[in-house]
Amino acid sequence: MNKMFSVNSLLDQFHSSRKYSIDLIADLSPEDCQAQSMEDASPAKWHLAHVSWFYEVMVLKPFEENFQYLNPQFAVLFNSYYNGIGDKHPRKLRGLLTRPSLKEVLDWRRNIENRIESLLNKNASPELKWLIQIGINHEQQHQELLLTDIQHLLYQNSLFPAYSSSEINIHSDHKPMEWIEGISGLVEIGADGDGFHFDNESPQHTVFNQAHSIASDLVTNEQWLSFIEDGGYENSQWWLDAGWAWVKAEQINAPLYWNKNENNQLCRFSLNGNKLLEKSLPVSNISYFEAEAFARWASKRLEGHAGARLPTEFEWESFAKHKANAARDLFGSIWQWTSSNYSAYPGYQPWKGIAGEYNGKFMINQMVLRGSSAYTSPDHSRVSYRNFFPTHARWQMSGLRLAKDGI
Ligand SMILES: [Fe+2]
Numbered sequence: 001m002n003k004m005f006s007v008n009s010l011l012d013q014f015h016s017s018r019k020y021s022i023d024l025i026a027d028l029s030p031e032d033c034q035a036q037s038m039e040d041a042s043p044a045k046w047h048l049a050h051v052s053w054f055y056e057v058m059v060l061k062p063f064e065e066n067f068q069y070l071n072p073q074f075a076v077l078f079n080s081y082y083n084g085i086g087d088k089h090p091r092k093l094r095g096l097l098t099r100p101s102l103k104e105v106l107d108w109r110r111n112i113e114n115r116i117e118s119l120l121n122k123n124a125s126p127e128l129k130w131l132i133q134i135g136i137n138h139e140q141q142h143q144e145l146l147l148t149d150i151q152h153l154l155y156q157n158s159l160f161p162a163y164s165s166s167e168i169n170i171h172s173d174h175k176p177m178e179w180i181e182g183i184s185g186l187v188e189i190g191a192d193g194d195g196f197h198f199d200n201e202s203p204q205h206t207v208f209n210q211a212h213s214i215a216s217d218l219v220t221n222e223q224w225l226s227f228i229e230d231g232g233y234e235n236s237q238w239w240l241d242a243g244w245a246w247v248k249a250e251q252i253n254a255p256l257y258w259n260k261n262e263n264n265q266l267c268r269f270s271l272n273g274n275k276l277l278e279k280s281l282p283v284s285n286i287s288y289f290e291a292e293a294f295a296r297w298a299s300k301r302l303e304g305h306a307g308a309r310l311p312t313e314f315e316w317e318s319f320a321k322h323k324a325n326a327a328r329d330l331f332g333s334i335w336q337w338t339s340s341n342y343s344a345y346p347g348y349q350p351w352k353g354i355a356g357e358y359n360g361k362f363m364i365n366q367m368v369l370r371g372s373s374a375y376t377s378p379d380h381s382r383v384s385y386r387n388f389f390p391t392h393a394r395w396q397m398s399g400l401r402l403a404k405d406g407i
Pocket of ligand 1: 080
């Protein structure tokens with residue numbers, strides 16, 4: 001199965017992932033860590049507590065001798081969605097948890113770290129090591145969510161405060177886009193079992209790709225401006241019916257975080273504050289509905305784009321595996337929407353035990369994104385990785401890379 005690490009190397013990964021979470025809040029105040037901007041987003045304090053809760057219920061409870069909760073109430077407050085574990089505090093009310101304080105949450109984190117370390121030094125069974133690997137990867141996922149949630153929170157402040165002055169933003173190796181022949185025919189999809197992967201990335205299986213091409217580059221802000229200027233958000237012909245209903249109901253007319261400053265200049269708010277929109281950068285913070293509408297528009301209106309569409313996740317994965325050198329920004333800039341529903345691979349088995357609720361139960365009404373973003377934690381990207389969000393979600397670092405039928 002998965003490659004197993006030595007105790008020391010696992011402890012190194014554990015401690016560096018725990019430290020990274022604390023580094024992320026270095027410039028935040030307790031008030032910043034407390035607030036919740038919407039139901040989808042969680043307070044930073046909640047993320048810091050929840051990833052500790054995960055170790056407490058998934059690792060310490062089954063493995064620690066004479067286990068006791070540090071505080072049994074935390075088991076309810078910081079349970080995200082695990083029905084098999086018990087009651088949960090309502091998601092939309094996470095910002096009202098003024099207690100425990102941030103300091104108590106940080107103390108709890110250190111308590112968990114000491115207990116995990118001594119457990120691992122005492123009993124390094126393969127199952128324990130595997131659960132700790134899940135805990136590390138789980139915390140890394142919440143680190144990206146912490147950043148996207150803080151960005152959304154700070155955007156609610158009329159002064160548009162920056163999270164950080166050091167550059168944490170979308171980058172691009174953008175060059176003039178060209179179409180590259182994709183990998184057609186029978187392709188192997190999924191994690192090959194070497195190294196950690198989530199259950200939703202397996203089992204490896206064979207898929208047939210029709211002949212297609214993939215864009216060497218991501219869609220840019222400049223191209224998105226052309227879409228807007230051509231009435232993209234005002235013309236139902238480009239939109240899925242559910243997407244058009246969403247545009248109308250939410251009065252959507254630009255990507256999230258686009259705004260005009262006092263001089264009427266187009267800006268984009270990021271973790272580095274509100275800056276003039278950089279046209280050459282990849283567009284980000286768009287929903288699946290918007291990505292799909294853009295592809296439909298591009299296929300009719302952009303030169304050389306006839307037949308443009310979103311890639312399937314299998315086209316994306318086989319391309320990233322075999323032709324990575326031919327393209328730019330597959331990883332580390334923005335997540336890329338695919339046309340694939342988030343569903344189980346043939347022969348899929350959820351993880352055993354409580355961890356079985358991690359992924360499988362969400363395989364409905366969501367679309368797959370591939371790659372990784374500028375906010376993704378170090379050592380948390382791979383070609384088989386499947387991110388997923390509902391079709392209207394756009395507070396994540398989500399954009400698109402086009403594909404088209406034929407070569
Ligand atoms: Fe979680």
